[in-house]
Amino acid sequence: MFDSLSDRLQNTFEKLRGKGRLTEDDINSAMREIRMALLEADVNYRVVKNFVAQCKEKCMTAEVLESLTPAQNVVRIVLDQLTQLLGSTESKLVLAQNRTPNVIMLVGLQGSGKTTAAAKLAFLLKKQGHSPLLAACDVHRPAAADQLETLGKEIGVPVYRGDGKDAVKVASESIKAAVDGLRDIVIVDTAGRLQIDEEMMQEAVDIKNAVKPDQVLMVVDAMTGQDIVNVASEFAQRVDFDGVIMSKLDGDARGGGALSVREVTGKPIKFVSMGEKPDSLEVFHPDRMAKRILGMGDVVSIIEQAQQVTDEKDIESAARMLREGFTMDDMLQQMQQIRKMGGLQKILAALPGGERALKQAGASVSDDQITRIEAMIHSMTKEERQRPKTINGQRRKRIARGSGRSVQEVNQLLKQWSEMDKMMGKMRSMANGGGNSKKARRQMTNMMRNMGMGGKMPF
């Protein structure tokens, strides 16, 4: 895993503590760290060079040099600069008002995720009240049209396949099909192509000329490396696209290519695609992307993920916990929630400073611990889970044997449970005794929310 930029800068500046005033050399070494962070995020080399030079200029002001917390100041400047570069404002799809059907065309390299993005885009537009039509113009990859058709069926959007031989013909016929079928937007999915493949690039240009799309979007894989600059500028020159869809952002790639594309072609990023489901196409947030590129922890995404896994059932069970007390089953559920979010390590690592904490804690914070606790709880009877207080010495021994852990570990688990139960008790008295004032209730909801995320973790 990469160290986050703020951790790195912290280390750099710690060495300089007590110096009173930073010099240009100190700033230079900070810039070196920034350069490395950006390169590790796959931002293009030339873009990095320019960017670092600009940042350095901004950092050489008295405000930063004499500040008591130069690290934070430098990070802030870099972050602002990066956000600005990524495009400070949201960039929407621009569709001509007086034209039916509107046409959106997707282009990109092989395997960047065009077909999936086409279906996701269709789903998004459908939700907004449009009636899109998908045009399968990838006549090169075997079964590409089948893939689009299957996806189209899943989201309830028709797919035009034509003869499946001549991409340009399929594209222009799809417009007619849209008019006949009363569809107001056509999304043209094209074959993946390398920017150096003359014939294929010409085909993309031909399709573009044939259907005159309102918007041409380029699909870019978040994991692409340095080469994305060549790819994007060649596509910009030949096909001239209007914006970018970043795909596969649900991985842990830091997506520095987004910055490169933006810098080199000036084209905005319009959507990010994260996940396998059709509803996972989202509007692009420059500030989040900036933090991600710098490896600063994506707190917002973690919260969103937590919201995804905590559904209404969980809120209900939280209310029940308040009424009836905290049981071992509740504890088990929390463990499983952490697991659903990808494990403790991943959650911690995504929080600012989390990686540092992880390193310091060493091996003591591990997902194995969750597994062990699960095993112990699974070894309890139903009654024991409901009323852990009834677990006496003999029962403890049995649970330890059943789960393959030691009695000490069972004791520890029970102690953790009793602490959490005490906390619940406090909340309960607050809820009952605190009357029905709005403030008390708000406090409650906040606490419940924390609990839902695993609140006080038993470590």
Add this chain to the structure above:
Amino acid sequence: MGMFDSLKRGLARSREAIAEVFYMGGEVDEDFWEDLEDRLVMGDMGAEVAMKVTDDLREQAAREGLKTARQLSRALAERLAKEFVPAEVDPFEDLPSCVLFVGINGAGKTTTVGKLAGVAKREGKRCVIGGADTFRAAAIEQLEVWGKRSGTEVVTRERGADPASVCYDVLDRAEKDADDLVLIDTAGRLHTSPELMRELEKVVRVTRKRAQIPVRVVLVIDATTGQNGLNQAREFNSALDLDGIIVTKLDGTAKGGIALAISHDLNLPIYRIGVGEGIDDLQAFDALEFSRALVGDGESE
């Protein structure tokens, strides 16, 4: 045309990029080294590796008195070649063999399986394909088209079926027909998805348990992948205990560096590289030739 030539053609752009450094008047000064490091980074080698390689080369140049660009380029090629791990066996030649292809979405797994089946068939090997990508829409159809092209049988189930059961079926079939090369395509998945990785672990476990022949797990990686490729490879390796890598789509522009980083970091050999669209463009990997083609060997120019 030998492998070297077509590989050189495929890597032409990156070679040009690095060769450019060596043609800048022959004077080796501070700028030269900095520029060299930049170029290596731009080949997706990763900033750290690039710095290490440059420093090493610098030391070597001082020690051995290398002064001309030609000498330096040769030394660089040799230095880079050393970073690769040699393959002990070729899973597509050393038969019988069962190969599972894994990787992230869009890396080129299905296409690679299709091409390898074509090559095996032409060389007269008895080959069967297993379509264990039961998740992606039309993945099975795509594989069946490839199977028809090469006349190879594709064993699969309906979409949504348990991929491990497909592996079981295809191994059954291979034993019955006495096939000696089994190629199994799996669904692409991101290494960050714990459930999907667990599913894949199961697929590999079942296959290893069921198979009477050696099973190799091969990671397919797209050459355009940047530094995240290393994360991918690490995760897949720790979950599945990989045997080697196949690098696809090396026919674009400057790239190939991530292959070096992965091979070196995880101690994994590279079995094949894809330098073009055709079946013959999936070639055996030779570290020195690859490195020479990458930096320009200074002899053929």
